[in-house]
Amino acid sequence: MLSERRLQVLRAIVQDYVGTEEPVGSKALTERHNLGVSPATVRNDMAALEDEGYIAQPHTSAGRIPTDKGYRLFVDKLAGVKPMSPPERRAIQNFLEGAVDLDDVVARTVRLLAQLTRQVAVVQYPSLTRSTVRHVELLSLAPARVMLVLITDTGRVEQRMIDCPAPFGEASLADLRARLNSRVAGRRFTDVPRLVEDLAEAFDIEDRGTVSAVLSTLLETLVEENEERLMIGGTANLTRFGHDFPLTIRPVLEALEEHVVLLKLLGEAGDSGMTVRIGHENAYEGLNSTSVVSVGYGSGGEAVAKLGVVGPTRMDYPGTMGAVRAVARYVGQILAES
Amino acid sequence: MLSERRLQVLRAIVQDYVGTEEPVGSKALTERHNLGVSPATVRNDMAALEDEGYIAQPHTSAGRIPTDKGYRLFVDKLAGVKPMSPPERRAIQNFLEGAVDLDDVVARTVRLLAQLTRQVAVVQYPSLTRSTVRHVELLSLAPARVMLVLITDTGRVEQRMIDCPAPFGEASLADLRARLNSRVAGRRFTDVPRLVEDLAEAFDIEDRGTVSAVLSTLLETLVEENEERLMIGGTANLTRFGHDFPLTIRPVLEALEEHVVLLKLLGEAGDSGMTVRIGHENAYEGLNSTSVVSVGYGSGGEAVAKLGVVGPTRMDYPGTMGAVRAVARYVGQILAES
DNA sequence: CCTGGCACTCTGTCCGCCCGAGTGCCAGCC
DNA sequence: GGCTGGCACTCGGGCGGACAGAGTGCCAGG
Helix, strand or coil: CCCHHHHHHHHHHHHHHHHHCCCECHHHHHHHCCCCCCHHHHHHHHHHHHHCCCEECCCCCCCEEECHHHHHHHHHHHCCCCCCCHHHHHHHHHHHHCCCCHHHHHHHHHHHHHHHHCCEEEEECCCHHHCEEEEEEEEEEECCEEEEEEEECCCCEEEEEEECCCCCCHHHHHHHHHHHHHHHCCCEHHHHHHHHCCHHHHCCHHHHHHHHHHHHHHHHHHHCHHHCCEEEECHHHHHHCCCCHHHHHHHHHHHHHCHHHHHHHHHHCCCCCEEEEEHHHCCCHHHCCEEEEEEEECCCCCCCEEEEEEEECCCCHHHHHHHHHHHHHHHHHHHHHC | CCCHHHHHHHHHHHHHHHHHCCCECHHHHHHHCCCCCCHHHHHHHHHHHHHHCCEECCCCCCCEEECHHHHHHHHHHHCCCCCCCHHHHHHHHHHHHCCCCHHHHHHHHHHHHHHHHCCEEEEECCCHHHCEEEEEEEEEEECCEEEEEEEECCCCEEEEEEECCCCCCHHHHHHHHHHHHHHHCCCEHHHHHHHHCCHHHHCCHHHHHHHHHHHHHHHHHHHCHHHCCEEEECHHHHHHCCCCCHHHHHHHHHHHHCHHHHHHHHHHCCCCCCEEEEHHHCCCHHHCCEEEEEEEECCCCCCCEEEEEEEECCCCHHHHHHHHHHHHHHHHHHHHHC
16 A cells, blocks of 8 residues: 555654654654655655554654554564674674573573663573473482482473382382383473373382372473473663653563563464564553564474563664574574584 | 760651651651650751761752661661561461472562562572582483483582593493492582592593593582572562662662672671671672662571562661561571471 | 741742744645 | 645743742750
8 A cells, every 4th residue: 555655754764763762753854864755745655654553743743653553564564684794693602602501501592682682681491391301310319208300302400309108119219210211201291191191000009109199290390381481681771761761661570570471472472483572462561562572492493482582662673683583593503402 | 976866866767768758857757756856956966967977968958868877877776677477477488388399489589578578689599509419310311421410408400411531331320320429418519529539540441531521520510600590589679769760770770680790799798697788888889779688598507598689778677677587587497398 | 955936048840931843734846 | 646845833842030848057045
């Protein structure tokens, strides 16, 4: 519907507004972008864009600012993803390579992403439900006390204490450990319940209580939702925005503390490719004045978790998307190597 | 030096200012606290307090606000620690008891502390250096690849991958595992280096490379400073303060992201008992307008880590100190049980 | 040593004013 | 038909003066 020039005008408005943080007027537009037409013409285009809901003016006789719908069009049609420069890529890789364990990988990723985008970074730990089991370890800590350690292919380690209904010998423990691992090692988490279903039957009657305790703890660990963890960083960047911000910063900080909300948010984002949610597109009210750029990452072809950034709707979308994509790619590599 | 009444005046000023967030004048003071003297008398006292540096006026002809020195006197001499009410205690206990693992304990503690104090909560993970070893586990993941899992008495689990210089058989692994545990289980981390010093000598020449690799990884894990982790929560509470805040909130958020800084801060606090650092008493500049209340906690008599809150110097010290102390006590209990 | 009174000093706010940026519209031109 | 220049209009933000209120310091008297 919109003529080519009008789209250019919208693009120019978004770019200028993102740069200056101030409503942009027709005259300034013609000066900074060579559109080849006069301010008056641009004014007509702006009026049309406003009618369509792509831009709005905060007050009569102020410049225009993009609406959520305007940003949406910008992201979908007018802007690409700005690739990282080779030096930036090298810096990312170097920074991530020094990590010693999964916690460190995630921590570094958060830090990196926050620095690159100068926004709030959110990184989800590789999800248990999409990973495979590398190893299950059982440790006898006391006659009737066993510790279960679960190690995933993404390097994540979970442990649980189990109180046994009856004393459980070292031999039985070794037996159980061996049987468990032969069945589940290398298998996907979702398959585990089926694979261990009948395992208790192989044991003596007096050990079955403990075996089922171990199995049920294992299954619990696999499904436990609250084990979907994530890490946040760069919250200080929130203060870079708007003088008006005390009002908008509050709900954002609250949202960031609600990891459950964030996980849901990431979960709703598309599974493949990058997702950008702009302003009111975010279901959670506290984030209605922010945009969330997220993407899945994983050690192989498949995504095991997501990462992204939260920033004002007035953000540099191409640059942010480029950084998010690049970081996700390198984190995937690092995970595959470890 | 200061007469009893002047101390009372200071106490009243602190209490009122904490409550109202506005400079407090002589008239308001006499109305809200029955000091038994007239405003004029209070004015004289205030002048004296100002001379001594306990209070200050933001502008001529405004009320007074306490200085850092004033808060210091208040905390040291004029205020006690407000104990939690029995219902509050029960709530704390209930909330902490549902935790499934150490991460969960820490996460719940942060949340709880932030809610109770309505400020930013900081909880350090039980420090490795003061813990004892519960168990060391070695897992063979590939012919020349071993995973080291270290379990502490506080429930903390650390894992490291080790690439072996030569293939390492299951038998050797079991041998090493048994020897390691018999030497270090139950011992303090600081003793471990001495205890495993000569362990490699017991092995065949071709296995020694791997054994030393394992040992050095173990020792690294023990000393690695960056393993001093902590968790933060309640940052949204920062927005409750001051209209002027955009300026002061920024450095605080930055400080909170610098876990290294926070760990140093906690480390500097006294080892036993509660420490209150007020305003400029904090070495880190970004926290010069905040106070930090911290205390050690631990599963036994000894502290294994610290926790605390960061808030404006204008905080409710008795209440905050009460909450911090109570939470530390219950976390200690929970850790002892697990 | 306390008290009441008084003059003084600020701050915060409200009001009116003006300026400038930006708009919408219209008539004219290509 | 679409672009352009011109023009009148609107509104927000900044500036300055006036004002009220809170709070102070000081002093003389009890």
